[in-house]
Amino acid sequence: MKTSPCFNKKCVTVLTLVVCLLASMFLASSVKAEDGPILSKELRHIFHPSFVENNESLAAGAGNPTQPYMAGYMTTDYLSGNPVEDRAAGVCVTVSFKGTDNSIIQDGNAIAAGIAAQGPSTSGEPWPFGEPFIDYGYTLLLVVDNLYDWPFIQGIVWEAFEWGPNNL
């Protein structure tokens, strides 16, 4: 049966509307998810370590941008002469952005608070005699930006190569 171009156009328009409606319903439900938590492999912001190639200072640049950072750190009683406390199976901290007006945060920016911890690897001999040392950096952060009125939690595991074949 031959149909008029006008009818075809109407069909396409209706179909497009239906698709858009369905898509918007789907997207709305997946983005809002008012009733449940959302775990995703997404990083809206990357709070990272800066790598230092020499012993002088931090080199800021495209490949190694620096981020403003302020924190507290755990130390032990220096009077005892034993600054290294021990090894921990777990670390924790309580954080809150209570009273924050997130509209003041610039587009593309965010504020994060939480844990930045370190764990070692078993790699032993330093270059050039063996594998480079690798230390692992673990962050678990509460983050807020200006996109949403609620904070989210972000975790990253980093590997940091000590001086060795990867950077010499």
Next chain:
Amino acid sequence: MVNIVDYFTWEYPSVLKMDSEVNLTMEWSSNMLFYSAIIDGVEYLFYIHFPNDIQKDYFMLGTVERENQFWEPIIDLPGTVKFFQFSGAWSNENIGRVGWHSYLSYPGFKKRGESSWTNVTFAYSVNGTTAWLDNTANWGGACYDNVNADYTYQHVHFYPTSDGTTLDPDTLLWDPPKCAMKTKIDGYFYMPYVATDVLKIEMLFDNQNLTGDQAGGTSPYNTISHWPDGKVDMINDIKFISGKFGVNEGQSGWDYMADVVPNRKIDIFDTRAAAKNFGKSGTYINSTNPQWLSGVSVVFSTGEVLSPDSDGFVTIPQGATSFTVKRYATPIGAMVIFW
């Protein structure tokens, strides 16, 4: 060189709000790293990280001087690696405006082989120029200028300033408490010579039967040896107080917890106060009741009347020599910790 090896984002808009208090936890168990959080009292486990073959299943604690084993004979590296950091302000760029607040409290750790968590007792500040996570990498990378902090024991409030003030690195944020006192239900305390900065109300009691309960409980502070246990007995309380008999404040063996009737010496009044309640017991008013600090004030000898914050902390006015703890204007007994 630094690389990302694993990552995730977790959100829960109907639960995780701007005002939420979130206890973030990373814990190794069975060679897996569990990420969880307690949000407003409810626990959520949201991610498990599986380590690679060379990744050790623990975190380092404390600090160590930087070193380069290969170049060390030639180059002396400056700085200190700070293994466990609790970041309060971390951004892509300085927000540059006031209006945000970041609160940190109770950073803690669970040692390998132990089942209980320990709060961090010594903490200093650090910024991104010296926040070494190992010999070659540094968290962040720049100082967060125009950001300052208010801090008391195991609590830090980071906030932006408009006058350029910035928290100095290596500022002592807190150290362990210096002493504790628990007196009578009249709520009267003298100011210990050793600690005049901050006090914290740990618990209250309006039950006369608890006078003299000075020991037998488990102290949450490693510098406070004696802690009440809710009953006055011979072995823990009377023996402890009488063992200090004749000692004056500042002398060897002195313990403020034995000075039940506060007069800067352990005498017959202290032993008698405990002996009078021998065998009696009671219940303390403490943080198990969310409203326990309602109506509480501290009246100092300087004339100032201050209310404790939500955790019980009060900054001691300069020149104060004594104070009385009150609840709704009526004196009440208290256990008080001093810094």
